[in-house]
Amino acid sequence: MPGDGVGREVVKGATAVLEAVGQRFGHEFEFEYANIGGAAIDESNNPLPNETLKLCKQSDAVFLGAVGGPKWDSLPSHMRPERGLLAIRKELGLFANLRPVIGFHSLLHSSPLKPEIAENVNLMIVRELTGGLYFGKPSERRGENQESVVDTLQYTRKEIERIVEKAFELALIRNKKLTSVDKANVLESSRMWREIVNEKASLYPQVEVEHMYVDAAAMKLISRPKDFDVVVTENLFGDILSDEASMITGSLGMLPSASLTEDGFGLYEPVHGSAPDIAGFNKANPMAMILSAALMLKYSFNLREEAESIEQAVQEVLNAGYRTSDLQSVGSTVVGTEQMINIIVQHVE
Amino acid sequence: MPGDGVGREVVKGATAVLEAVGQRFGHEFEFEYANIGGAAIDESNNPLPNETLKLCKQSDAVFLGAVGGPKWDSLPSHMRPERGLLAIRKELGLFANLRPVIGFHSLLHSSPLKPEIAENVNLMIVRELTGGLYFGKPSERRGENQESVVDTLQYTRKEIERIVEKAFELALIRNKKLTSVDKANVLESSRMWREIVNEKASLYPQVEVEHMYVDAAAMKLISRPKDFDVVVTENLFGDILSDEASMITGSLGMLPSASLTEDGFGLYEPVHGSAPDIAGFNKANPMAMILSAALMLKYSFNLREEAESIEQAVQEVLNAGYRTSDLQSVGSTVVGTEQMINIIVQHVE
Numbered sequence: 001m002p003g004d005g006v007g008r009e010v011v012k013g014a015t016a017v018l019e020a021v022g023q024r025f026g027h028e029f030e031f032e033y034a035n036i037g038g039a040a041i042d043e044s045n046n047p048l049p050n051e052t053l054k055l056c057k058q059s060d061a062v063f064l065g066a067v068g069g070p071k072w073d074s075l076p077s078h079m080r081p082e083r084g085l086l087a088i089r090k091e092l093g094l095f096a097n098l099r100p101v102i103g104f105h106s107l108l109h110s111s112p113l114k115p116e117i118a119e120n121v122n123l124m125i126v127r128e129l130t131g132g133l134y135f136g137k138p139s140e141r142r143g144e145n146q147e148s149v150v151d152t153l154q155y156t157r158k159e160i161e162r163i164v165e166k167a168f169e170l171a172l173i174r175n176k177k178l179t180s181v182d183k184a185n186v187l188e189s190s191r192m193w194r195e196i197v198n199e200k201a202s203l204y205p206q207v208e209v210e211h212m213y214v215d216a217a218a219m220k221l222i223s224r225p226k227d228f229d230v231v232v233t234e235n236l237f238g239d240i241l242s243d244e245a246s247m248i249t250g251s252l253g254m255l256p257s258a259s260l261t262e263d264g265f266g267l268y269e270p271v272h273g274s275a276p277d278i279a280g281f282n283k284a285n286p287m288a289m290i291l292s293a294a295l296m297l298k299y300s301f302n303l304r305e306e307a308e309s310i311e312q313a314v315q316e317v318l319n320a321g322y323r324t325s326d327l328q329s330v331g332s333t334v335v336g337t338e339q340m341i342n343i344i345v346q347h348v349e
Numbered sequence: 350m351p352g353d354g355v356g357r358e359v360v361k362g363a364t365a366v367l368e369a370v371g372q373r374f375g376h377e378f379e380f381e382y383a384n385i386g387g388a389a390i391d392e393s394n395n396p397l398p399n400e401t402l403k404l405c406k407q408s409d410a411v412f413l414g415a416v417g418g419p420k421w422d423s424l425p426s427h428m429r430p431e432r433g434l435l436a437i438r439k440e441l442g443l444f445a446n447l448r449p450v451i452g453f454h455s456l457l458h459s460s461p462l463k464p465e466i467a468e469n470v471n472l473m474i475v476r477e478l479t480g481g482l483y484f485g486k487p488s489e490r491r492g493e494n495q496e497s498v499v500d501t502l503q504y505t506r507k508e509i510e511r512i513v514e515k516a517f518e519l520a521l522i523r524n525k526k527l528t529s530v531d532k533a534n535v536l537e538s539s540r541m542w543r544e545i546v547n548e549k550a551s552l553y554p555q556v557e558v559e560h561m562y563v564d565a566a567a568m569k570l571i572s573r574p575k576d577f578d579v580v581v582t583e584n585l586f587g588d589i590l591s592d593e594a595s596m597i598t599g600s601l602g603m604l605p606s607a608s609l610t611e612d613g614f615g616l617y618e619p620v621h622g623s624a625p626d627i628a629g630f631n632k633a634n635p636m637a638m639i640l641s642a643a644l645m646l647k648y649s650f651n652l653r654e655e656a657e658s659i660e661q662a663v664q665e666v667l668n669a670g671y672r673t674s675d676l677q678s679v680g681s682t683v684v685g686t687e688q689m690i691n692i693i694v695q696h697v698e
């Protein structure tokens with residue numbers, strides 16, 4: 001689902017790179033396309049058409065580019081492109097959003113952080129994706145003259161348990177440290193979250209667990225990002241913290257993500273949005289989407305070597321000095337989206 | 350109200366510095382003390398005793414150090430130190446929390462951000478302080494076996510209007526740019542917030558207004574902090590973003606805050622917490638509290654010159670190389686809390 005804006009440009013990068021992976025390792029990938037977000041509203045007045053959902057359910061994995069743009073900003077809320085994104089997450093049960101953040105050595109120039117802070121960062125934000133304020137009811141205006149408004153932060157015990165378990169499992173195969181982020185000094189939902197993390201902790205004695213308030217986490221993520229391994233948090237905190245953490249890498253254009261169901265089915269999308277300001281100008285950074293393809297190979301198909309061939313190609317291309325304009329710095333070679341895709345394809349080959 | 354932990358140490362700094370200001374400019378400050386938070390729980394089983402509240406109401410302005418600590422962490426939620434803080438904000442009607450963030454030249458070494466990013470930053474976060482998820486009801490466990498939990502993000506139109514107006518007024522006397530931060534692509538409360546900002550904007554044609562999603566703001570605050578002048582946002586977003594922004598200055602120990610009522614009555618507190626890990630060791634940075642005293646002189650007493658004498662003293666002391674341990678860097682002179690207070694007092698004198 002290319003979606004809107006730069007989504008359409010970067011999805012091409014993922015498919016091209018997968019074709020190259022297929023050639024090199026002897027696999028064949030079959031691609032089918034469907035609309036979501038603004039493109040789907042334009043076509044069928046529905047940000048998530050039934051056919052799109054059906055096609056996703058029949059697929060082995062799903063790519064999503066990005067949704068949204070000013071064209072659809074004044075539509076009523078149930079008809080906005082973001083509805084499509086939220087609906088597909090919910091409909092497919094994609095509760096676990098994995099957002100790895102890796103400090104690429106060759107991108108240290110592009111980060112607003114000092115090199116000694118950003119270098120060698122390797123953390124993973126595990127964001128709960130189908131609960132919290134994003135889906136809680138009521139979410140409405142109230143009173144005769146609509147003089148008040150509420151949104152609801154809602155979780156069931158089960159929803160918290162499964163995301164916390166997922167995070168522990170990931171910590172086990174990584175550096176065995178889990179930071180759980182909440183606002184337990186204010187929110188009842190955070191107190192329940194913290195209790196559940198403590199319960200599960202006894203099942204994973206090898207994993208070191210710490211609790212951190214979300215305000216403190218927003219500081220530590222940029223002052224001591226190397227202290228983190230796996231970070232688990234609820235939906236909105238995860239949204240904010242992962243965008244913030246993207247700055248470690250120098251650009252939101254570098255961050256891939258995987259969204260998984262309980263059965264391990266996955267949707268893969270860049271953390272960045274549709275970037276309407278640069279859409280159509282061959283300027284978007286396709287690396288977040290291409291790295292999302294690598295995550296797909298790992299999580300959906302267990303093709304580790306193939307996934308690494310992509311990650312290595314991205315590394316090499318960065319080391320060779322190629323940059324899209326979001327990352328440019330003195331001495332680098334700035335290329336457009338298509339050229340960047342081609343260079344990465346060549347390196348995979 | 351010194352409160353708990355380092356709160357007790359830093360409040361001494363504010364009173365000492367005000368005594369010096371009094372001597373130099375010919376004012377007399379009268380101080381009265383009261384308990385809040387953990388100290389109040391210990392004394393009277395109530396994180397905000399009635400006498401404390403009464404004393405605050407009789408005062409011309411209020412200082413608060415910080416509340417909380419591990420000693421009280423296992424108490425039930427209505428008996429935790431943070432309750433005292435939230436209750437006093439609510440009881441006094443302190444809806445407008447002003448958190449100025451200034452990139453001190455002499456502290457560029459301490460910031461995780463590159464000097465060219467952090468230098469000359471001068472922004473003000475205006476955080477709504479008595480609404481949103483912090484006070485919305487219901488906030489409770491649900492179901493026979495407490496298998497779910499809700500918190501409520503709640504605002505009235507009036508609550509949003511008054512904080513937005515306050516932010517416009519501040520933008521008018523600053524650099525005339527207002528960034529309103531929300532999550533209008535997901536939350537109904539944010540959509541109402543955005544509407545109100547747009548309504549008020551027509552009354553302040555001199556102020557340039559932009560809307561930004563909270564995830565994007567979390568990125569921009571550290572990648573392009575100089576682009577901001579006044580940032581207005583709801584309670585929890587303001588909590589997260591202001592802690593994040595503190596990193597621009599190198600330490601949470603540098604950030605003062607003023608919390609104001611509709612009548613202009615003010616409570617002044619550092620943005621940092623009670624820091625139980627260093628409490629009692631004469632290590633805390635008193636500058637956030639001392640700079641909060643400067644805010645009090647400005648906002649509660651309209652004593653501009655006096656306020657500047659404090660801000661200038663802090664500048665001078667930093668330029669002279671004195672640092673508390675949160676800020677230390679090569680070549681600086683590390684001093685304890687008390688020594689730092691004395692040096693600043695001398696400079697004010």
Ligand SMILES: CC(C)[C@H](C(=O)O)[C@@H](O)C(=O)O
Pocket residue numbers: 082085239271273534535564
């Ligand atoms: C577009 C928006 C609804 C979405 C979110 O908040 O989840 C985006 O910011 C993301 O992080 O995927």
Ligand SMILES: CC(C)[C@H](C(=O)O)[C@@H](O)C(=O)O
Pocket residue numbers: 185186215431434588620622
């Ligand atoms: C202690 C806590 C309840 C408080 C808050 O979240 O408001 C603190 O973080 C702050 O920013 O003043």
